[in-house]
Amino acid sequence: MDSRDHRNELRRFFKSFVHAGRGIWETARSERNFQFHAAAACAVLVCGFIVGLSPIEWAIIFLLIGGMFSLELLNTAIEHTVDLITDKHHPLAKAAKDAAAGAVCVFAVISCIIGLLIFLPKL
Template sequence: MDSKDHRNELNRFFKSFVHAGRGIWETARTERNFQFHAAAACAVLICGFLVELSIIEWMIIFLLIGGMFSLELLNTAIEHTVDLITDKHHPLAKAAKDAAAGAVCVFAVISCIIGLLIFLPKL
């Protein structure tokens, strides 16, 4: 691989982060549920500072927040893809969207339970 090819590879690599950032920004700007989770994450982070979480607790909180944002992004991607494929109401399209939303819901409930297990003893 010569230096020009290497530069092109690096350029494509860094552009992938730009595209990812654009996807995150667009989702944060337009999706109500993502905005709700962002607000909840901010509240959790503030509470974490107030109760002085341990390093392990912080790691758990960041994993949960990252997981929640990731699932919301995937849910949005699935919804947009289904909408792109068909504009008709189809049982499989509905099933795909419902399953993606269900995954977000399951993770949100589990995250809340874990959050309560972390925060309640500190109150």
């Protein structure tokens, strides 16, 4: 591999971050549920500073926030893909969208329970 190939690979690698950032930005700008989760994450971060979370608690909070954002992004990708494939009502399309939304819902509920376990003893 000569240096030109290496530079091209490096350029493609960094460009993938630009595409990922664009995907996050577009989802944050257009998806109501992502916006709700972003607002909730901000509230949790502020509360974390107020109550003085331990480093382990911060790690758990950041994992939950990152997981929630990741699942919302995947849910959006699935919804857009299904919409691209068909604009007609189809039971399998509905099942795919509902399952993706269900995954987000499960993680949100578990995140709330873990958040309560972390925050309630501090109040």
